[in-house]
Amino acid sequence: MEKRRPTAWMREEYEKLVAADLDWKLRVLQGPSAPRSIVDGRSVIMLCSNNYLNLSNHARIKDAAKRAVDTHGAGSGSVRPIAGNMNLHEELERRIARFKRREAALFYVSGFAGNAGLIPQLVGEGDAIFTDELNHGSIIDGVRLTKAFRFIYRHNDAADLERALKEADPKFTKLLIVSDGVFSMDGDIAPVDQIAKLGEEYGAMVFIDDAHGEGVLGDGGRGVASHFHVEEKIHVELGTFSKALGVVGGYVAGSNDLRNYALNKSRTWLLSGSHPPAVTAACIAAIDVLETEPWHVERLWENTRYYKKELVSLGFDVGNSATPITPVMCGEASVAKRLSERLFDLGVFALPIVFPMVARDKARIRTIMNAGLSREDLDEALNAFERAGKAVGLLK
């Protein structure tokens, strides 16, 4: 028998992806992620980072990170439950809770780790979970780890959710509704008010992943629950520091009971090394900035309104986004890819999103607005969109 080649399959799988044009081609950022960045050696206007408020370059946040290295070192030395629980971690969690106007919070390695670690601990055998069909992959993975029964409801359709709740109500013990707050492909907002109301009516736990609403929606960027004034009805608010807050790390905010339970049960929390001091201090400083410098969020929305209005008046279709995530609809995948290439040549970095990530006729360029872009930057980007749009036949 021929000797087994244990890893030959890896190259075969990879080559299949390449042949189908489904492999990731990584671009390299040379320097900070900023409104104007150097990508693959070119200076470009950045329109596809999640750095909504440009806090990743904020002087106070960078300083806090540097100081923490001096006072606390480069790493934490352990997982939180053993010897890696620093005063910085505890302070950050108190600050998150205060900012979110909740009793308590728990800081995770990432938002993904929050979803994948906590969801499977909230429900189990004999329970039911209700999940939007377009929920983020980290929710899907969290849901897969439970023995609970899964009801998949139609995207943003509260009536469909209620049908499922009604069906499940008499049969299951605990009920858990999970939804993204803002959906990152289309930038549409979940009907969190209706979800909260249904949760109340059926006695279900409500879990909202607000990765893209944090720092963007609500009072002072407090997120989607604040946007709908339903904080007290959301039992788990999951957020992340990797997007608008400009650093990295996930968290859940809610009651003391939630924190106590989650920190004793979430394996992704218990078994991951804790964040290094620099990251943790930078997250605290990011909250400081949000609490004391309201203009970043205001600026983000001013930019968003201007940018969307101008894109529409140029003749682009920006879908049904209600947030700074602004898809520029292209139809065919080839159009989206060509538009993205033209834009890059013209100094604008915006990636195409094509089938199979979105339906075949819904290929698009997904752009994300940034508070750090000046009016001149926006005009330059819009000008590039106009020229590239005409070049690929999307505009007349």
Add this chain to the structure above:
Amino acid sequence: MARIGFLVNPVAGLGGRVGLKGTDGVADEAVRRGATPVAPAKAAEMLRALAAKPQARLLTWLTCSGPMGEDALNAAGLGHDVVYRCQPPTTEEDTRKACRAFLGRGVDLIVFVGGDGTARDIASIVGSVVPIVGVPSGVKMHSAVFGLHPESVAAILADFVGGHTATVDAEILDLDEDKYREGEWVVRLYATAKTLHEPTLIQTGKLMFEAATEEDARDGIAEYLLEEMDQAPDTLYLLGPGGTLHRVKQRFGAGGTLLGIDAAKGKTLVAADLDEAAILRLLDAHPVAKLVLSPIGAQGFILGRGNLELSPAVLRRIGLRNVVVVATPDKLRHTPDLRVDTGDLELDREFAQKEYLFVVQGYREMKVHPIRG
């Protein structure tokens, strides 16, 4: 280069315009009644749409002479090899012979222009060896191998070239036309074949995609049903036809049927390939029963197509609330509505009044899905 066997059934669809509900065996009669061919125009439409796409250059065409393919490819300006010569007027025997010729030349895919009858003839020769895709041009198109319209077949072919399609099982259904002309509406499930399918690999939220394969999804459904059976050892489970439920039936060992209705209890096969009378006898012996169905064919029918053994009398005995519907997520996404046609208007209405059914689409995974009569 992908090798496509291309076949036009020139008489497909002839019966429709002249009220024959099909053309199987009655093409002459249709022509006498003044029918004009529809297949050539559908073929031209698909090829025109395809020729406009860059992927068209990456296809090699093998076809049949004259009206069975050659004429259409010539008109579209697409080069080809004729591998089978027919003598018009053509019959189903020509379709079968052409398919043998395609298999002999090692085609990757067969594209045909026709209806359910043509699909049946092709499937009888190629089985699951080569996937087939139909340009809808017949009177009846119940089978799950048809594109929605000629352009969508062109789009599927372009995707096929790019490696973006998956191969999935598809039911071949056809009206029993002899019975129909005697006034009886019987759509039978004749076979399963393979077809191409644009997988919905959507994983929005992040730039990440993944394909949960059809096989995995079926395994998940099977796992769930077996668990249910385990917990209800006194309940009789009637399992309908089709590939999804075949996966469950295979778990019982030998004897389960792909096309028939089988019965199981406590995870053991009790009887296979049941007719109406046998089902009713079983129900006499087993007061508690559940009926598990999967949508069949392209149109989402869970009852009335391919499972006529499940008569209104059977359904009333089992009770609507004991009907369990299963479907893989992929199939469900391509099935806008579930439909029933039980032959009993009152029963159809009772189903339609539910408006929604809960469909099992994986292990302990349900989706709310609309239903209409």
